[in-house]
Amino acid sequence: MPDGTKYTFGAAPRQQVWNWNEDLPLETMLSADYIGSQWVTHRKVVKWLLREVVDPQGNRMEYKYKGERGWVAGSCVTGDPQWGDPNTRWYHSATRPQEILWSQKTGTGAISAKMRIAFDYANNRADYQVDSWENLECTQAKYTQYRLTTIRVEVWDGADWHILRKYILNNSYYGTAPDQHMKLDSINQYGKGGATLLNTHSFTYSAFNGEFNSLRLTQANNGWGGVVTYGYRNQETRTCKEQSNGSWSNCENKMRYPVETLIVNDGQSDQHTIKYTYDLRSLERQARDGMEYLGFRIVTVQRFTGNSWLFADEVSSERHWFYQIPNDDQTIVNHTLNTLSAAIATPDPKLGKTRQVWLYQKPEVATASGTCDGRSTDTSGRCLMSETTNTWVAKTPGSSGWSNAVDATYASYPRWVYQEKSVTTQDKTSTTAISRELRYYYEMSRQNGGQFGNLTKVEEYADGGTTRLRATTTEYFPQNTTSLYIVNLPARVQVYGTGGDCHSETRTVYSTVGNQYNTQPTNRLAVKVQTALAACSSVADIESNATTYATEWRETRFTYDSYGNRTSEVMSAGGGSAARTINTTYDSTYKLFPIQISHSPGSMVETMAYYGVNNPTGAHPKPLSDAWAYWGAASEFCAVNGICSRAAYNGFGQLIYRWDAIESATDWNNLTATNATLLRGYQYYGVSGYTTNVITDWVAPRCYGNFTRKVYNGMGQLIQVQSPQQDWAYTYDGCTVTTVNKEVDVSYQYDAFGNQKRAGVPVATTATAKNRAANWTAGYSATTYDALGRPFRVVSPNGGET
Incomplete structure (x- = not known):
């Protein structure tokens, strides 16, 4: 890939080796080929099969598959099959993914996986045979009898795999054998441990003209x-x-x-x-x-x-x-x-x-x-x-470079298609118009003399393309060798104004801090960013003049660990001011989570902890098996003064409790729902009679209000905010009061483009909170937009129009 990431496809080379009772290897396929006077089973490279992805730091993903076998008669001869011959020859009929494994940098051997996606199947697919065939017909039919039933997202804790998410796929069939098709009817989503249902996506279908091959999705819920x-x-x-007669x-x-x-x-x-x-x-x-x-x-x-x-x-x-x-x-x-x-x-x-x-x-x-x-x-x-x-524009490579020549081969198989220009005109009349023209360039001169498809310049024009407003240029210094391919990293970005004068320049140095921006990178890690404070420069080595560099450029340097995590950021303020440094430490197991951030000058340290990753402060921290714990979710954040916030989550990784302003030594056993600063609750559409989705934040002291209910429709749009009136009261958290159910609603409505077209005035109510309808009769602000998303009319609640 352009950023240096390597994708490995295929596996073992072709071999004339085969054992009739062996299980099909994951990395090869079998083909029953007629060679000489007999059918022979070969191993062949599976060229499309993605086996591994490795980034430039060595972090890896591995893909594992399971193969399925069919067989044909060993004496099959094209055009003259010999029926009933028991001397069979195996071939590869299907491949199905088994696992996707992830690990941080582990070298070149088998990876020690830290996370995975696992695929489960049932050997009961009923629609695998869609046409008449027999093993003895020598057809080598490609089919599978396995049906994908479950997808599991899991994490390894050093001893066992833990389910973070599980998806169950529910199927049925349309039509009758052998002309039936399997349908995906619904997907059930489960949370931690794969036991509790969060949500179900469902699908319905219709067949056109009664044909089994004309099944179409008609509804998605x-x-x-x-x-x-x-x-x-x-x-x-x-x-x-x-096709039957070849005539038109x-x-x-x-x-x-x-x-x-x-x-x-x-x-x-x-x-x-x-x-x-x-x-x-x-x-x-x-x-x-x-x-x-x-x-x-x-x-x-x-x-x-x-x-x-x-x-x-x-x-x-x-x-x-x-x-x-x-x-x-x-x-x-x-x-x-x-x-x-x-x-x-x-x-x-x-x-x-x-x-x-x-x-x-x-x-x-x-x-x-x-x-x-x-x-x-x-x-x-x-x-x-x-x-x-x-x-x-479409171009194809040739002996003299990229060519615009059009011939049959070029037209059918273009090598490079890119956008050259985009012109947008709005509100055009006979005398006026608002126009914006963008011109795109892919110059070899700004790609170190090569053509790697990078966008090197964007010019912005107005007034029908006659007035240039701005131009942004980007230079690249691609690294293109047999062992390293990093070609898309921007090295210098300059912004020019209408008159052609340069207003802004940023340079990025990769791999080694002593390099200049025009050095080819050996990895994709930016180690130095230089930003012009006064004017752009045509000098490659701007650091050669120390005085000018100190006053006219701001420099930020970065360092990384061997996994590609940024471990330090040093910012020079320029003008003789002291530099500021931020150092970050990551967890020792997954190499993903920042667990400590220190700031200097001074010795200010912030710490973070995550469930299943590292231990927080205080006694009796919650293990990953606890109901509050969800792997990777932040359990604690402690500020530089040692005062912390802690959090608990449900089985779907959603925040349910938060405790603020607690000392780091506080025992976790002392944390309860009652003494939590924040309670967050979730009510979902279709559960307990709800026709909306509601998220409630309730802050202590809760018996006198301090809550906000945000109500969302089925497309995720906020349609109502419910909050208490001043004298609202309810017995809770050991506080005994006389219930006063006075609340205030603000409602919202949207147009076909997703723009907010109505915002209601605050409305007092004592109605039940669940499924409370919007009250537009009290008044609202109405905004009308044109098709470009521009508001052209605003009507206030008193009827005033803007």
């Missing part, structure tokens, strides 16, 4: 009250070539049903609808096409309020034009058969990139005046709010 419903359109009939005719592709509608429901009766319209047809030439499918060239995206497709409820309309065929000009609706074939054979190498986007909005929801205010309109009277044009 996040379990918190949010639901997304998908609608599909039928793929239209078009001219294509039937009208046929229908029944495998492709593009999404037509998307309805978002937040669980509170607020819905928004998105409709997709596909104008210029995709290209394909067979009823059941393969790689010939090039997508749609033009897609219109309309947003509506509510579950409606009515023009009256539309809030915006976007038209997207994508690269698809060479020399496309939007006007080509139908192609001749010859043109169609040529387009499929040599599609535009920029296929799928966005060429232009037009954003329209009806005048009554776009402007304060209710008119287009001189903007151009479409045929339905919508105002053109903005237009964005993107320019993309």
Whole structure:
């Protein structure tokens, strides 16, 4: 990878060695090949199989797999199988992941894993055979009878694996054998130990035209009250070539049903609808096409309020034009058969990139005046709010460098596609417009003479590209050898103003602090950052003049441990001021968690502790098995004065208690829910009758209020804040009072873009807190936005309008 991380694929080389009763090795595959006059089982490299990821510091991830075997008759001869021959030959039928292991730097041998993701399977998949085949037919069918049932996220504590999260996948089948398909119906998410259910995501499907291969997702439910419903359109009939007779005719592709509608429901009766319209047809030439499918060239995206497709409820309309065929000009609706074939054979190498986007909005929801205010309109009277044009370039390498030449090979297999320019124009009329143009450069001169695809310069223009506002340049000094590939680290960044003068410069030195910015890095660790205080410099070694360097540059230096953790930061203030140093120490087991931070000048030390990682201060700390402990969650933070905060969590890693301003020597056994500074509670949609999701923070002393309930809808938006009135009272934590249930609500509502369109005034209430509806009759502030997210009208609760 560009940052020096190495990915290793494949495994053992091909060998003509095989033992009939051996288990299939994890790293190889078997293939029954006909060589000479007999079938022979070979080992072959699994070229796609990702085995290991190692970063430049040596931290590693290892991927383990399990192979599955099938068999064919050993005497199989192409075209003349000999039925019933017991001399079988094994082959590789499927591969499934077993574990993903992580460890910090451990050398080159087997890693000592500290964390893992484990995959569990059931040997009961019913849809593995989707067509007629027999082992004796010599087909080497690729299939699996295993069904993924569980995913476990675990941590190693030195003695055993502990479950942090567990996901159970629930399946069912559509259709009848052998033409059935397995569906993912739901995913259950469990917390610590894998015993307590947190949430269930569920999915529903529909089949089109009764075909088992046309199963489509129709609804996704996040379990918190949010639901997304998908609608599909039928793929239209078009001219294509039937495989059965090889002739051109009208046929229908029944495998492709593009999404037509998307309805978002937040669980509170607020819905928004998105409709997709596909104008210029995709290209394909067979009823059941393969790689010939090039997508749609033009897609219109309309947003509506509510579950409606009515023009009256539309809030915006976007038209997207994508690269698809060479020399496309939007006007080509139908192609001749010859043109169609040529387009499929040599599609535009920029296929799928966005060429232009037009954003329209009806005048009554776009402007304060209710008119287009001189903007151009479409045929339905919508105002053109903005237009964005993107320019993309495709190049291929050759003997003389990167070439723009287009030929069949280049067009089908581009080597490098990059964006060259983006121009956005807003509020364009016959006399005025707001324009912003970005130009992108990938200069070899700023990549040490090579081309590694790094963005080296961005120019920003206004006024139709005539006035340059700013230019930002970035230089790189790639390290590209057979053993080291680090090519994307920015070494010098300069910012230029309208007149071409340099206003800002930052230099970054990697690997060795004595280097200059123009030294090729040997790792990706920044050890020195130099920031200009006065002016940019063309001098490579700015430290050669000590006087100028001390007054005109600010320097920050960093050191790291062998795992890549930053252990020190030294900041020079410049101008003769004393430097400031921050030193950080990490845990000794996982090499991930900062456990001590010291500051100088002075001897100020902060300490942190984490459940399952290191011990906090005080007697009787909670072990990882305790109900309050969740691995990796902060259990304690002690400030420089020795005063600490401690925390407890539920089985999902969510904060439930916090104790503030306690001495470091405080015994953990003395901490209770009653003496906690903060209690945090969670109520979820669908549990105990709740139709919302509520997080409550309750601060001591609790019997006289001091709480905030934040209420969220199913899409995670804050819709209400509940808090006590001044004389609220409730018997709690040993405090006996007369209950006074007077509270105050502030409610919120959102538009189809996620903008807050209503903010209610504080409303007094004594109603039950659970599922308390918003009271808009008391008054609210209303904000109206255009499709670009700009507020153009604000109405205050008293009716005043801005």
